[in-house]
Amino acid sequence: MIELDEQQRAAQAWFRSLRDSIWAMLEQLEDESTLPGSAGRFEKRVWQRTDHGGGDGGGGEMGIMTGRLFEKAGVNISTVYGQFNPDFAKQINGAAEDPRFFATGISLVIHPANPLVPAVHMNTRMLVTTKRWFGGGVDLNPALPDAAETATFHAAVKATCDRHNPEYYPAHSKWAEEYFWVPHRNRHRGVGGIFYDHLNSGDWAADFAYTQDVGRCFLETYPRLVREKMHRPFSEAERIAQLKYRGLYAEFNLVYDRGTTFGLKTGGNTDAILMSLPPLAIWE
Amino acid sequence: MIELDEQQRAAQAWFRSLRDSIWAMLEQLEDESTLPGSAGRFEKRVWQRTDHGGGDGGGGEMGIMTGRLFEKAGVNISTVYGQFNPDFAKQINGAAEDPRFFATGISLVIHPANPLVPAVHMNTRMLVTTKRWFGGGVDLNPALPDAAETATFHAAVKATCDRHNPEYYPAHSKWAEEYFWVPHRNRHRGVGGIFYDHLNSGDWAADFAYTQDVGRCFLETYPRLVREKMHRPFSEAERIAQLKYRGLYAEFNLVYDRGTTFGLKTGGNTDAILMSLPPLAIWE
Numbered sequence: 001m002i003e004l005d006e007q008q009r010a011a012q013a014w015f016r017s018l019r020d021s022i023w024a025m026l027e028q029l030e031d032e033s034t035l036p037g038s039a040g041r042f043e044k045r046v047w048q049r050t051d052h053g054g055g056d057g058g059g060g061e062m063g064i065m066t067g068r069l070f071e072k073a074g075v076n077i078s079t080v081y082g083q084f085n086p087d088f089a090k091q092i093n094g095a096a097e098d099p100r101f102f103a104t105g106i107s108l109v110i111h112p113a114n115p116l117v118p119a120v121h122m123n124t125r126m127l128v129t130t131k132r133w134f135g136g137g138v139d140l141n142p143a144l145p146d147a148a149e150t151a152t153f154h155a156a157v158k159a160t161c162d163r164h165n166p167e168y169y170p171a172h173s174k175w176a177e178e179y180f181w182v183p184h185r186n187r188h189r190g191v192g193g194i195f196y197d198h199l200n201s202g203d204w205a206a207d208f209a210y211t212q213d214v215g216r217c218f219l220e221t222y223p224r225l226v227r228e229k230m231h232r233p234f235s236e237a238e239r240i241a242q243l244k245y246r247g248l249y250a251e252f253n254l255v256y257d258r259g260t261t262f263g264l265k266t267g268g269n270t271d272a273i274l275m276s277l278p279p280l281a282i283w284e
Numbered sequence: 285m286i287e288l289d290e291q292q293r294a295a296q297a298w299f300r301s302l303r304d305s306i307w308a309m310l311e312q313l314e315d316e317s318t319l320p321g322s323a324g325r326f327e328k329r330v331w332q333r334t335d336h337g338g339g340d341g342g343g344g345e346m347g348i349m350t351g352r353l354f355e356k357a358g359v360n361i362s363t364v365y366g367q368f369n370p371d372f373a374k375q376i377n378g379a380a381e382d383p384r385f386f387a388t389g390i391s392l393v394i395h396p397a398n399p400l401v402p403a404v405h406m407n408t409r410m411l412v413t414t415k416r417w418f419g420g421g422v423d424l425n426p427a428l429p430d431a432a433e434t435a436t437f438h439a440a441v442k443a444t445c446d447r448h449n450p451e452y453y454p455a456h457s458k459w460a461e462e463y464f465w466v467p468h469r470n471r472h473r474g475v476g477g478i479f480y481d482h483l484n485s486g487d488w489a490a491d492f493a494y495t496q497d498v499g500r501c502f503l504e505t506y507p508r509l510v511r512e513k514m515h516r517p518f519s520e521a522e523r524i525a526q527l528k529y530r531g532l533y534a535e536f537n538l539v540y541d542r543g544t545t546f547g548l549k550t551g552g553n554t555d556a557i558l559m560s561l562p563p564l565a566i567w568e
Contacts, residue, residue, distance in 0.1 A: 064568075072567075183548075183549075184548040184549075184554045184557075184558075185554065243564075247561065250534060250538070250565075250567075251538060251558075254534070254535060254538035254539050255538050255539070255545065255548055255549075261539065264467075264468040264539055265467075265468075265539075268468075270468045270469065273468075274468075274535070274567060277531065277567035278567060279566060279567060279568075280527075280564065280565070280566055281534075281564070281565050281567075282563060282564055283356075283534075283558060283561035283562060283563060283565075284348075284563075
């Protein structure tokens with residue numbers, strides 16, 4: 001284990017504590033479900049990374065739950081470090097001069113069983129090269145979009161952003177709109193949210209506070225959306241629409257998502273990277 | 285419609301006649317199935333392509349069957365032509381000097397319902413730029429590989445290759461072995477077959493004859509493999525193994541397959557390109 005500085009330790013500790021809260025929140029919702037079967041629980045899988053150079057490269061903890069309310073929920077944390085290989089270093093902010101890097105973060109994808117309950121994705125992270133920044137976002141992925149639900153979600157995200165900087169919501173929601181566009185389907189994945197990267201305002205504590213608040217926003221808002229619909233009956237046609245939407249979701253992640261394609265092609269932890277893929281999907 | 289030369293007409297006519305034979309063969313197998321439900325039939329969807337420049341760019345015919353034996357079978361033909369956009373032309377054999385191209389071919393993917401019956405992929409095509417060549421291949425994709433079945437398949441493919449050139453089977457089966465490697469899963473998609481591209485021996489008729497024989501090999505061999513196992517009962521665990529294998533199959537196609545990623549990112553016919561994706565897939 002390398003020695004971390006104070007900011008690295010604080011960020012790492014935050015992502016772990018957020019992970020714990022999210023696991024507890026999702027398990028609580030499993031307990032509240034009246035569906036048949038027992039309430040799901042997270043299963044932890046610890047993995048270690050070998051750096052490019054062969055040495056200690058950090059690692060992570062995956063958390064997968066197969067529940068009754070959540071057909072598949074993956075909530076992972078990781079702290080990885082080492083040296084980028086020289087070719088790759090050129091593409092990374094601040095790594096051309098010095099290939100050493102450090103990254104700590106959380107990522108989650110939740111695929112509910114009920115097609116009326118929206119799927120969701122969140123990821124926040126701190127990166128350190130010769131530069132230092134935060135990135136992340138949260139976006140809602142209903143198979144069957146509902147205007148009121150979408151408005152509730154965006155209002156919560158906007159309120160979070162606005163507490164930090166009035167320019168964040170317009171800029172970061174636009175970034176999500178561009179990022180989650182699926183050209184070959186001529187539509188978006190999901191109904192938006194926020195996406196940001198290379199955030200370094202010059203005030204580390206403020207940027208960290210924003211990133212923490214994005215996590216808290218997810219933690220408070222998602223269970224509200226789930227409780228709104230978790231007991232609603234759904235039709236076979238709605239289930240099929242959900243499984244088709246998941247096909248689109250898998251297409252986006254495998255064809256376009258930068259983290260996924262980059263991770264797979266550069267020897268990342270395959271299981272952790274593909275945690276995002278849906279439990280069951282249909283292509284016509 | 286542009287005016288085709290004799291070789292282009294001959295190749296196009298062959299792919300169409302092979303398509304007709306394959307549809308008939310697969311529908312015959314649907315008739316032979318004793319599973320509940322009615323025998324599947326191909327549904328034809330005709331599409332037209334607008335070339336880069338805005339004019340007539342050819343088009344194709346998709347054929348999709350949702351059957352009782354074949355959960356999803358897609359057998360498509362297309363003949364497309366026009367001008368590559370300048371950036372892309374540089375990457376294509378013989379197109380740097382002159383961006384005009386012509387391509388005609390057949391592609392198919394079959395996903396049987398019974399996990400003991402192997403899935404299969406075949407694609408053969410003729411390309412014309414300032415150069416002219418054939419490419420294609422056939423590969424077997426059992427969810428539950430069976431050594432005897434794999435041997436039968438490879439023997440049939442080898443016999444086909446050997447009738448044309450003793451170097452084809454070693455070279456083209458090795459090419460398939462390399463092409464269908466999935467690095468992030470540390471395994472292959474499927475149990476191999478052949479893959480070839482840029483085939484121009486200097487004898488067009490011989491290259492065309494080889495490409496035709498690859499099609500005939502599929503037409504004769506696949507129904508033998510299907511009839512061997514189509515009536516065998518299977519377990520829930522085998523079905524799940526199949527759905528997981530299909531996840532890997534989708535990953536390969538969306539992350540690595542050149543035709544798929546190229547097609548999606550350059551405005552190809554999305555439905556025809558994604559015809560290859562499985563009807564239902566699982567990711568743990």
